[in-house]
Amino acid sequence: MRYMMTYDLMDTFRNTNQWAGASAQAIASYPIWGMFPNPAFNLMAAWGEVTERSFSRMVTKPDWGLDSVVGADGRDHIVTVENDLRRPFGDLIHFDVQGRAPKKRRVLLVAPMSGHYATLLRSTVQSLLPDADVWITDWHNARDIPVSAGKFDIEDYTLYLAEFMDHLGPDLHVIAVCQPAPLALAATAYLAAQNPKAQPRTLTLIGGPIDPDANPSDVTDFGRRVTMGQLEQMMLQRVGFKHAGVGRMVYPGLLQLASFVSMNSETHSSAFYEQIMRVSKAEAGDHDKHNKFYDEYLAVMDMTAEFYMSTVERVFKNREIAQNQFVVDGRPVDIGAINNVAVKIVEGENDDISAPGQCLAALDLLTGLPDSKKAAHLEPGAGHYGIFAGKSWRNNIRPLVLDFIDANSPATAKRKKRA
Incomplete structure (x- = not known):
């Protein structure tokens, strides 16, 4: 059961961050703030937009998006x-x-x-x-x-x-x-x-x-550095009741994503900081280079x-x-x-x-x-x-x-x- 609780806790953390991002974007986008111009509201809304999009993509299987070929x-x-x-x-x-x-x-x-x-x-x-x-x-x-x-x-x-x-x-x-x-x-x-x-x-x-x-x-x-016993204890979790595979032992996609990001944490941190700045200045697009890459990169599977x-x-x-x-x-x-x-x-x-x-x-x-x-x-x-x-x-x-x-x-x- 402890493996299942850990699995659900990770998904809860992801869901909470998605909610926090959506809430921040909604609150900072209230029209009333137009009466009190402050760049902090733009930054808050931009942070919320980037955060909500990022954490929501982690549980979404991307579409192929191949409509036609010449x-x-x-x-x-x-x-x-x-x-x-x-x-x-x-x-x-x-x-x-x-x-x-x-x-x-x-x-x-x-x-x-x-x-x-x-x-x-x-x-x-x-x-x-x-x-x-x-x-x-x-x-x-x-x-x-x-x-x-x-x-x-x-x-x-x-x-x-x-x-x-x-x-x-x-x-x-x-x-x-x-x-x-x-x-x-x-x-x-x-x-x-x-x-x-x-x-x-x-x-x-x-x-x-x-x-x-x-x-x-x-x-x-x-x-080479880790033993099989260490991997079993550190990496494996049991799928929670929310999914059809309840009880199956898996290496969770969210845990894999954390490993991917940690390998190049400075690069990813810089990329998200720059994207928040672009969104706050209305210079970002829904299908810009950052979103096209991270919509795929953040979509992970167990x-x-x-x-x-x-x-x-x-x-x-x-x-x-x-x-x-x-x-x-x-x-x-x-x-x-x-x-x-x-x-x-x-x-x-x-x-x-x-x-x-x-x-x-x-x-x-x-x-x-x-x-x-x-x-x-x-x-x-x-x-x-x-x-x-x-x-x-x-x-x-x-x-x-x-x-x-x-x-x-x-x-x-x-x-x-x-x-």
């Missing part, structure tokens, strides 16, 4: 989000571009389950839609999943990915971003042994911790306790994937069994979460894959976010990934052969 014909084509496969802990969703012929490139984006919703990859999806048919893994908030649905750990995650790949067929190109990179690699190896025909044609791993010890960062070192704990223990502490000792559903997964899936590694030079070298370690594990099917790219000056959603992704990495996909597609190979 086709090769120059027309806007409506984009609808469709559930292709529904599962208790996550769905496979498809972005259907209406009125457009199917694209030769079929891409599955594997979104992280690390505190944020799959919408964190909205700009990545948006950049790929003009040139590809796109699917993405849409993981559910653990607090909304009844205990009767069972557990969900990294083995279950891997089996979900294998099922999604199998469902979409072999003419598929998988792009895994950050946290799921090692599990996407494991899922491909699992298929190589259990259902070889279901393997994708290419696998692109972007900034993921295949071997956390290859180049330790503050994030990966954390897994993670099942068993997924979080097994990730720390098996990926970071025991390095099971880095040592090719991972087991799924009682079956050893041999990454060396992958022999015909082209694999590309993308890393950022200034990535402080998955430092350069951690993802590159995957190529050494692919002992059954010829060098001609291995590729790697280190983006100069790019941080973690930039390699999948920022300017570096749009201008440099995205074209390289699409070229890699085309170079390993049957149609491209046939054209080269005729030439």
Whole structure:
């Protein structure tokens, strides 16, 4: 019960701050204060507006907001989000571009389950839609999943990915971003042994911790510094009665958000101070740069306790994937069994979460894959976010990934052969 009380206490604190912000904005915006001009009222209203918006976003799942995409014909084509496969802990969703012929490139984006919703990859999806048919893994908030649905750990995650790949067929190109990179690699190896025909044609791993010890960062070192018992006591809580997942042990999204913010507290404090100043001067907009970023960044979801704990223990502490000792559903997964899936590694030079070298370690594990099917790219000056959603992704990495996909597609190979 103490875990449940802590969970509800955190949500109460969030709710109280949302209320305080809304109240401050309402009180400071009374027209009567116009008779007593004072900049303090503008500052109070601005603080209230920014505070209320920030704390309300923490429990709101963002919309995809992808209304249309420009086709090769120059027309806007409506984009609808469709559930292709529904599962208790996550769905496979498809972005259907209406009125457009199917694209030769079929891409599955594997979104992280690390505190944020799959919408964190909205700009990545948006950049790929003009040139590809796109699917993405849409993981559910653990607090909304009844205990009767069972557990969900990294083995279950891997089996979900294998099922999604199998469902979409072999003419598929998988792009895994950050946290799921090692599990996407494991899922491909699992298929190589259990259902070889279901393997994708290419696998692109972007900034993921295949071997956390290859180049330790503050994030990966954390897994070394604490014991599993400490994590269980400090990080895990039980969902309260307010939600469908009442009683489920989770790593709460609010607690994860506190960790995210603490890593760059000065940057975030400065950003919010400047936004309050802009709002007080009527220089801010509802969809300005600050709000667009923080509406997504502050929207967090709970993670099942068993997924979080097994990730720390098996990926970071025991390095099971880095040592090719991972087991799924009682079956050893041999990454060396992958022999015909082209694999590309993308890393950022200034990535402080998955430092350069951690993802590159995957190529050494692919002992059954010829060098001609291995590729790697280190983006100069790019941080973690930039390699999948920022300017570096749009201008440099995205074209390289699409070229890699085309170079390993049957149609491209046939054209080269005729030439």
